[in-house]
Amino acid sequence: MFQSAELGHRLEKKAYEEQVPRLREALLEAQMELGDKAQFPVILVLAGVEGAGKGETLKILNEWMDPRFIAGHALGPPSDEERERPPMWRYWRRLPPKGRIGIFLGSWYTQPILARTYERCGHAELDQAMDRILRFERMLADEGALILKVWLHLSQQAQRERFTELESKKATRWRVTPEDWRQHEHYDALRRAAEHALRQTSTADAPWLVVEGADPRYRHLAVGQALLAALQQRLAAAPPAHSRQPAPPALPAINGLTLVQSLDLSKQLAKKDYDQQLEKYQGRLNLLLRKRAFAKKSLILVFEGFDAAGKGGAIRRVTAALDARRYRILPIAAPSDEERAQPYLWRFWRHLPRHGRVAIFDRSWYGRVLVERVEGYCEVADWMRAYGEINDFEEQLVRNGAMVAKFFLVIDKDEQLKRFKAREQTNFKRFKITEEDWRNREKWDDYEQAVCDMVERTSSEIAPWTLIEANDKRFARVKVLKTLCKLLEEKL
Amino acid sequence: MFQSAELGHRLEKKAYEEQVPRLREALLEAQMELGDKAQFPVILVLAGVEGAGKGETLKILNEWMDPRFIAGHALGPPSDEERERPPMWRYWRRLPPKGRIGIFLGSWYTQPILARTYERCGHAELDQAMDRILRFERMLADEGALILKVWLHLSQQAQRERFTELESKKATRWRVTPEDWRQHEHYDALRRAAEHALRQTSTADAPWLVVEGADPRYRHLAVGQALLAALQQRLAAAPPAHSRQPAPPALPAINGLTLVQSLDLSKQLAKKDYDQQLEKYQGRLNLLLRKRAFAKKSLILVFEGFDAAGKGGAIRRVTAALDARRYRILPIAAPSDEERAQPYLWRFWRHLPRHGRVAIFDRSWYGRVLVERVEGYCEVADWMRAYGEINDFEEQLVRNGAMVAKFFLVIDKDEQLKRFKAREQTNFKRFKITEEDWRNREKWDDYEQAVCDMVERTSSEIAPWTLIEANDKRFARVKVLKTLCKLLEEKL
Known part of the structure; x- marks a missing residue:
């Protein structure tokens, strides 16, 4: 799953600068059309290994598009109000309304994948969690949401180089945390868990896209173009034909006895x-x-x-x-x-x-x-x-x-x-x-x-x-x- | 301020039972009219000394009226999401919309009065806090809210009797907390702080009503009738005549120089x-x-x-x-x-x-x-x-x-x-x-x-x-x- 994202994809500055203006304009146009008609919300999940550029990608999307209609959600530990509701509550309360784009960094995938990485849960629990996510995303898609999921990938070596480079400069040293290095040490386990999770949850309605994160120009253009393609495709699609399906057959009440009719409504209390x-x-x-x-x-x-x-x-x-x-x-x-x-x-x-x-x-x-x-x-x-x-x-x-x-x-x-x-x-x-x-x-x-x-x-x-x-x-x-x-x- | 609420007001069962049905019906009717037209929200503050029956009063109002359109808010310690916003945020997020009734037990008065009672703040700070409340309530009133504030009062002796009675029964023992007894010990200080606060914040737009809390029948009827009167009066009032006032005179730009015009718009940066x-x-x-x-x-x-x-x-x-x-x-x-x-x-x-x-x-x-x-x-x-x-x-x-x-x-x-x-x-x-x-x-x-x-x-x-x-x-x-x-x- 991740092999093609370890090929060392790069993009020269010239090619990048040639392509960006057209992409920006097209993204903006698509965003305007989305906002005008407000027919559906857009949900972009930005996941991936640490150091692969999730934050920077969010930033560039904000730069390219109209940031007023994008909400980026980077979630840390849940608040006490969140802990007292089901885990998905914090995502529900942040879902973008129709016409808007919500970008989730640290999404509903984070906890299950990390739990498996650090062996806080077994394989079966990961499968269960992915199953719940599948149902959640299916519901969102059925409700009309456009869902795109991007996994930003780095090989273990590229990750080490990235962290070392960041740590070498005073201005960027703060960006590498002990948790980052911990994940680096568990790279293989994380990779396995992620691969499994992605394979299970890449659907037609909510596909995963694995993007090599090492080169910012390649990464940004890849994510931008994927988002654009998804938006354009969806905006061009005719609204779903609301063919009035016939209701499915109900279990016939063979002896005229339904659950409701079987009740003894004469019951009384003095x-x-x-x-x-x-x-x-x-x-x-x-x-x-x-x-x-x-x-x-x-x-x-x-x-x-x-x-x-x-x-x-x-x-x-x-x-x-x-x-x-x-x-x-x-x-x-x-x-x-x-x-x-x-x-x-x-x-x-x-x-x-x-x-x-x-x-x-x-x-x-x-x-x-x-x-x-x-x-x-x-x-x-x-x-x-x-x-x-x-x-x-x-x-x-x-x-x-x-x-x-x-x-x-x-x-x-x-x-x-x-x-x-x-x-x-x-x-x-x-x-x-x-x-x-x-x-x-x-x-x-x-x-x-x-x-x-x-x-x-x-x-x-x-x-x-x-x-x-x-x-x-x-x-x-x-x-x-x-x-x-x-x-x-x-x-x- | 509290004297007339220490007279030992009581109501016989018979008188109570005679009056309640009419009151209920009238309250329900008023509530329906409120909901139908949805012209204004109703905010009822239920404050008072511990043991005076705030919770029971909320309960009886829910019983008498349609509880679906009343929201009672009893606020404990703020959540972490609340602590990171201004103290009034937790009240703003609970304000009733137009057509609904919000009842606040433990309102914006609680903290200032208790802070003064326990001498965590001085007299001047209490005044400042009341001043802020005055402006808040004025704003609510200007926005059309109907505000009624009830202080349920008990004399110190009546409070002691009440606590002792509650503690004597297994079913009600839990209702008396150490904090209740602590307030009892500081009764005089609390009384002084409350009296001062009430005097400062009883306005035409948001009046205080002091009700003796010892006898439930008297208390409930008093609060119910006060709410009814306020509702009926407001519903009967003609909507405010939106006479188009002339704009107040602005400071004339004597030399044609306004703040905006005084800017040097030729400023540039290469x-x-x-x-x-x-x-x-x-x-x-x-x-x-x-x-x-x-x-x-x-x-x-x-x-x-x-x-x-x-x-x-x-x-x-x-x-x-x-x-x-x-x-x-x-x-x-x-x-x-x-x-x-x-x-x-x-x-x-x-x-x-x-x-x-x-x-x-x-x-x-x-x-x-x-x-x-x-x-x-x-x-x-x-x-x-x-x-x-x-x-x-x-x-x-x-x-x-x-x-x-x-x-x-x-x-x-x-x-x-x-x-x-x-x-x-x-x-x-x-x-x-x-x-x-x-x-x-x-x-x-x-x-x-x-x-x-x-x-x-x-x-x-x-x-x-x-x-x-x-x-x-x-x-x-x-x-x-x-x-x-x-x-x-x-x-x-």
Whole structure:
């Protein structure tokens, strides 16, 4: 993989100076077109061995293009706010919006490759990490991002020469750190780990480009031209034909029995039992979240349900048991324009709670496979891939210590009608019932199918769905609390 | 100030239960109207002595209203990301957008009052801190925020009883901390500091309300009703009549000589001198920012100038001297919808750099007193108050260790015309010249006046303006670099 980047590629000054002006102008033009149309973000990963010129390459790109619309991200150790979220959080918060270029020095590849180099992890773990990266980059590509990954390479000898040269001058001595020499000593291990990682993650959507880093002129022109080619190709491409794919066949409900229909919605709880159990489980929940173990974890609750199924009421019965200083309710409505310029899940990533905190999503990332699917707000391909993306997302949450519980509140059509009418009668509930609610009601069966598919595909051991029989509000609220207590008892 | 909150206010259960349903309904209605129109944000400060029920009050408000549109902020020690920005940054990042309610427990009052209580600061420093708060709240009010501040009070005896009661039960023992008892021992000092702080900061725009905290029913009803009254009053008020005030008289240029006109725009630098000086100052700048002292500071650069004055070129000559990994250019264009839902300065606060970093604003918060003033995009009162707000903002930056340098690039009308025409000829610069540029040009004199006023009112020793003679690009670029080096030599 690295052989052709050890051939000693060089470029004469004259040839370089002849080519640069044209390249600059073309890059600027491409960048302007990108910014004008703002159809997609550009993500450039600049990785490679130390001393191969990552920083200088970033600098020259800033010089050649309009640096106002490029953001370079060189990440050091994570901040405390970052350490309390999944490792990818720090990259999500720095993703470029549509129309902009984000350049990552020290990317999601750095830690896995170094961990393997220094044998802090085995081969299988490296493979796992690359697998997660593949899914992440696939998601970015599916969301429209143009991704280019450059590995700047140096042979071990060229690296030694480079470090020695830098150290020989006072002005550049500071640039060689002990960590650099340490990596130099582990050169072969790093090379092996990198080669393996690159081979596994070079895809059509996010290809790797290995560039010899020794000669700045060669390196800069190679990276510049690669970026230009990728930009031009993408800008020239027709926007993807949004052929309306047919929805994939769902598992037919052979005996008319779906997950949702199999629920016994007649379940009830008498007022007296309700009062007693509400108090019991609220008290238990309160105690559970005051356990010391919770300081190293977080809790993420998702509430979905048919309109008027009582999400708000259930949420309030949960929050009544929480320390008001430590939870946050995130009502999910239409995305803001900053959110629309980012991948779908970005608007949820940005609200992830720190440790010791509770985030309650009133509607959630499941909107994509519920309302967006049923109403046709997104392509079939988009909601189909969402199941996998959501599973990845939740896996990351759980790996980082979040406890995830998801509730879907089910009522039947008659009960919904009764509640719609009642809401129209009550002064301070009138705001809760809109035209849209009546429209959604007409698509009841489609929603029901979407719910069944969703639970089928995204209920996992680590982040299970609980269907809540909600025709009786008291029963529903207590079941939510009880389920939650059980989960926390297992995990804390 | 606290006497009437030590009278032993209580409310019988029956009276409470009679009043609560009506209050809840009215609060909900007001909240809905607030959310629907989204004309202003609501900021509720819940302060007070420990044990007086701040957390419980937040909880009851969440219960009574729609908790989805209330965000409670209980702030503990600042995170490392917060410590590297001015102390107010953590509040700015949590300000509620228009239409929402933000409740702050542990607000901008906490630290100053406790510092005085424990004699970590003197009386004068408390006054200074209150002064800064006054200006902050005035700004919020001017930006349309509804601000209500509640101090929950307990007499020392009531506090002791409260702590003892909590400690006597297993379920509540955890709620009393050593810090609580410490505050109890310093009760008199805390009371004095708080009384002084409250007296100084109770304004018509952001009044304090002292509520006795001993009896939950009394406390909750008092706070709920106060919030309701404030909301209703504000919602009923006609939107402020945007009478177009006349602009205040400017200092007449008696001898036709303004700051801008007094510049000698014929200043030039020969190519040879330029090359040599550019290298010299870029090298010096690079070395300066690698000093160890910079790791505890940050650098904030502001570039403003007439259209086509060469801001971009000057910025690139600066960034050429910087480590590409440690700076960020922030091009300021139209605000996003999330930014429009916040006070004017919010969009700049969110981009403040951490220590060891450089933020370069290509156009900036001065837009308000330049283009917005000249084009009439905001009211006279808005840009008039902006000078003071900007000075406050920059003072906070500097107090926290930022070095702030501001450059205004000046060219004359002939030079601008020449550049506009040249741009129209150059392929990759065409994007830089728009209809708007030609329109702005017609208001040259207004812009010039605005620039003079701006420099007059916002050039301070801690954050000075440097006017740059920019008819000759070479001269301009070197002057920017030279000025910057001089500043850094003084500060680092």
